């Protein structure tokens with residue numbers, strides 16, 4: 001084979017890492033890996049004690065179900081009881097990609113992945129490393145249970161370094177065996193979650209907005225998904241808790257017209273301010289500042305990394321310029337509102 005072009009060293013290294021990662025998963029270990037939305041913390045979905053280790057690492061309540069990731073070639077009917085017509089249409093339009101469907105769980109699948117519920121969340125990621133891992137694992141027919149690779153309630157990771165920072169102790173102790181490298185997740189916020197498990201009685205229910213927005217779902221399925229009922233606790237989705245995706249620093253969302261005067265007031269009160277915004281704003285009174293795109297998809301791509309960076313500045317508050325109330329921004333608005341939950345009295349307290 002002398003003179004023949006071989007695979008570049010990077011790919012060889014990656015393919016041996018993928019083989020190793022697939023072996024770790026098959027042996028019941030945990031592996032973090034990139035997806036197009038955020039990084040996931042993966043375990044064999046059919047290995048209840050491996051799934052239990054995910055909860056342990058994340059510090060997540062055990063009754064919160066996790067999403068099962070499948071390769072494009074996987075047999076979905078192995079995992080779910082039935083595939084409604086709506087699901088078929090949505091899968092044809094959006095898989096592989098950032099859409100999770102909640103369907104009725106097949107009896108053979110251990111209930112550890114669904115927190116004891118009779119449903120299962122399934123998603124086929126488009127990220128090449130995630131797909132390569134799924135193909136290397138159980139000949140492409142396995143399922144990788146993977147929540148976002150962050151501690152419960154914290155900001156989801158969009159880089160491998162975020163994962164290593166968040167789980168330094170668990171990597172050291174061996175509870176998490178490996179972090180697969182990848183670039184910064186393209187989408188940047190978690191997948192859209194659509195519940196079709198009670199379609200006949202409740203229609204489609206949008207449990208979590210994401211990059212694929214309600215209009216796109218409606219255009220493909222022919223019906224407009226409903227929003228979850230307040231107080232309807234099943235199915236549970238931790239990404240739908242009011243307080244989630246939160247930095248340590250309090251986050252306060254402000255309308256554009258209040259930003260400059262609030263920054264001024266906080267400065268006069270000797271408070272340190274970090275700012276996340278998307279339109280032009282001049283101020284000498286900011287400890288840290290990140291300006292993201294005016295386009296929803298690009299903004300989402302940078303959102304979590306920016307929140308982490310601003311959090312690290314140790315300001316008294318992170319001010320966030322309110323984003324538009326239109327469907328395109330629904331996923332971002334949702335994450336910002338959850339990050340800001342409980343911060344209502346913060347400004348009053350800081351300006352006292």
Ligand code: TXA
Nearest residue numbers: 037040065119120121147148190191235236237238239
């Ligand atoms: O983009 C994503 O979805 C990322 C990547 C890694 O794929 N994963 C992710 O997982 O965000 P996690 O666990 O952080 O959020 C998944 C959400 C949770 O809110 C969970 O409760 C919900 O999906 N979920 C999973 N299975 C469910 C089910 N059977 N019924 C209701 N909700 C479910």
Ligand code: MG
Nearest residue numbers: 147148156239
């Ligand atoms: Mg999460």
